Amino acid sequence: MRGILSVVHPRWNDPRASARGRAEFGGFPEEEERRLAVRVRFAPSPTGFLHVGGARTALFNWLYARRAGGVFLLRVEDTDRARSRPEHTRAILEGLAWLGLDVDEGPVFQADGVERHRRDALHLLDQGAAYRCFCSAGELAARREEAKRAGAGYGYDGRCGRLDPAVSRARADAGEPFALRVRVPEAAIEWEDMIHGPMSFPAGSIDDFIVLRSDGTPVYNLAVVSDDAEAGITHVIRGDDHLSNTPKQILLYRALGRPLPAFGHVPLILGPDGKRLSKRHGALSVLAYRDDGYLPAGMVNFLALLGWSPGDDREVFDVGGLIGAFSIGRVLKKSAVFDLEKLGWLNGRHIADAPAADLAAAVVEILGRWAREEGRDPAGSHPGLQTSPERLARIIDLVKGRPRTLPALARQVAPFFAVSVRYDEDAVKRFWKRPEETAFHLRRLAERLAGEAVFRDVETLESEVRGLAAELEVGAGRIINPLRVALMGQGVSPGIFEVLEAMGRERVLARLGAAVRFLEARVATA
RNA sequence: GCCCCCAUCGUCCAACGGCUAGGACACCACUCUUUCAAGGUGGAGAUAGGGGUUCGAUUCCCCUUGGGGGUACCA
Structure with missing residues (x-):
């Protein structure tokens, strides 16, 4: 599986982009230095295909990297062994490739880093930033249940953190199983989010949390920080759902003595009913849109406009235009609803703008498929379709202004080559x-x-x-x-x-x- | 329960604290007397509610409401 996508594409190299980027980079003082060596990552877990929300997060990261002349890294977070599947990794890579989001480094696999994660966790213990917790999962669950019955929320009370160090060590030496828990300091945690601005979690709002399970496996928050630090990630751009993980991760960066990246939390994408996008809302995988005849350019354009705008009235962008116009500071804080109608319209614009030569292969493929599905000979049912590319190009140019999808385009092309037409x-x-x-x-x-x-x-x-x-x-x-x-x-x-x-x-x-x-x-x- | 985030037309986006709150998709009408899934013109359509601050709030502050996320030995 390693090296499925080791292709390194030519770096985007528009001198104008970096010159203008200076002024538009979000306006935080430390931005100036960071942009010198921007490294961002997209870190999906291979528990499903690349869905539109993930695709947009990937796109924002990619745009940010390309705009800054930085590096876009892919990390597959495959530490959930039960749900992770190699074919999902494949599907995610395929989705990114289809969208044209070329990866500069990776994919790297989180599971490959467990030894380092464990080392980092132990380092935390050595530094006194973490302590052994001997409470069993069962005890914890029982206490939580009890607190809930009493109508209160439960946070870990830190009891194992108050153990005498000698006692703690002795119990460990005696073979008693323990997890490693981070001692959360009594202080507010604050950061300047690239999208949300000043963020603050009050002291006491975060419990001591586990970084290493009693079976020795690392927990997500530690793995992420360890990996991002190791990879030298400078900007963590990810979904809003990670907002409340961030203070914990900041704590870990500090405890580990690693430089803090900038954080930017992009809002989620919602379904038409205002709920978080899910299978109920139909096609979720970006590849489903490919199969329905949307162009990558249309999809990318649409995704970019979900939660971001250039600040003026422009809507139709090619990829280069997006790179030139993108700025993370203009990403909205509120979540956006996925609107299939607008995708269709935008895609129609991109079909109309596309050179006929770029559309021809798709048209040939679709008409061939339709012929085969009806048991006809693909070549015989549309004579000349493949043998006269100039004619095909001419026809495509004639009809491409109207259709919104590739099949609709093919339907308009078909009568010009078909032996006969069927009447609608x-x-x-x-x-x-x-x-x-x-x-x-x-x-x-x-x-x-x-x-x-x-x-x-x-x-x-x-x-x-x-x-x-x-x-x-x-x-x-x-x-x-x-x-x-x-x-x-x-x-x-x-x-x-x-x-x-x-x-x-x-x-x-x-x-x-x-x-x-x-x-x-x-x-x-x- | 507690913590965090969010709130402008149905939807996606605009609006240094200052013109009749603007554009796009969708919708409706008209038009192109050549169709529409294309183009053009026009129309309807929003600052969630309540308090402040201010000469003046979409914009700043507070509360309420609503939506979302977290509160795991998930990621």
């Missing part, structure tokens, strides 16, 4: 209401268009269609809308004259013929 039910109902009349119109149009040797000039095609409408004394829409259904099989398309031109004479005439036959069959059975 709603479109038929709406635009082919009068089969007899429509069949007649389309037949007349086919005759007229057959007179054009080649479909080259959009204006000529337009005047043919409008000419027919005038001749038949009907509004142009009476011809155009049914024509759209005949050609596209759907009620949506680019401007119809562009469609005629792009589709070409032969295919247009064939499709008109098919539509006429379809409509006449309807008339006959009606």
Whole structure:
């Protein structure tokens, strides 16, 4: 598993970025020095896929690193042996890779550091910052239960901390099991959060907490601090849910004599019901969005705008633009609701902005998949799709302004290559209401268009269609809308004259013929 | 129970303590008499409540309410 993602990507190197970064880095005095060697990390546990909340945390870290020309490190927190799975690690790496969040160092695995964690815990004991606690888990649970019944909250009372050191040692030497607990000083703990500003936990609000279990395994808070210190992390940017871990970790940094990083706690992402995002809310994994046909650029743009804004009205950003505009100081304190509609809109903008060449492969893949799902030959059902890339590019450029997802794009491209189209039910109902009349119109149009040797000039095609409408004394829409259904099989398309031109004479005439036959069959059975 | 965090349109974001609280998504209407899932124009829509401080609070302070996180020999 080690080295799954050892690829080192070229560092982002915009000189402008670091020059502007100086002024916009959040405004804390020590910021100036720190930015010289920014090292941030994303530290997911491999207990599930990369969900959108984690992805955004990763993105903010990554943007911060790229903006500062720093290092983005990935650490997999796999110390929960029961729930950690290698395939989850894989999925997380895949998710990051899809989003384009290239990792500079790692992945490193937290489990590899247990010896160091243990050493650090013992060091704490030596320094007197921690003490042996002989209370068993069962006793603790019983006391907690009792306190709860009495209507009070329970915090560890520190009784083992008051043991005579000699007694403590003697009991340990006698083989009595113990955990290691940190002696929390009677003082408020404060720090300047990059996002929340001044933070303060009053003295007495934190109990003596365990750093090393009686089985010798380290507890999370210690492992994190040990790992972050070891890796030289300068800025810890993580979810809001870690806010109340921070004072404990600050204590550990101090006790261990390691330099304190800056902390920034980004708010959580909520579901549409205002509750913390969960499986009930549908797709959680970023890879599910990939599979639904969202672009990484769209997803990244959307995620970045969840809890952050550049401070002006800009909304559509490419990745480089985000790097240039990002500042941790502008990240909001309040949690944001995931809005699928806006993701769709943004993704549509990115599809419209994408070069056709970048979209082509996805279109080919999707149309091929659809063909296979229907038991057809992928190559045979869309001739030319793969063999004429210039034509495909031209078609994509023609249609890419409307769709919001890749499948929607493929659906617009399909009629230009398909041997035949299937008629969308709603479109038929709406635009082919009068089969007899429509069949007649389309037949007349086919005759007229057959007179054009080649479909080259959009204006000529337009005047043919409008000419027919005038001749038949009907509004142009009476011809155009049914024509759209005949050609596209759907009620949506680019401007119809562009469609005629792009589709070409032969295919247009064939499709008109098919539509006429379809409509006449309807008339006959009606 | 205790500790911490948070609070501007339905949603995402703006607003040195100072113009009629602005933009985007979604919604509605109109428009492009060529569709809409595209574009354009317009509309409706918010400072949670109550106290202060101030000439003046979205902005600063306090309380209430609501939401979230923590309070583990989970991460």
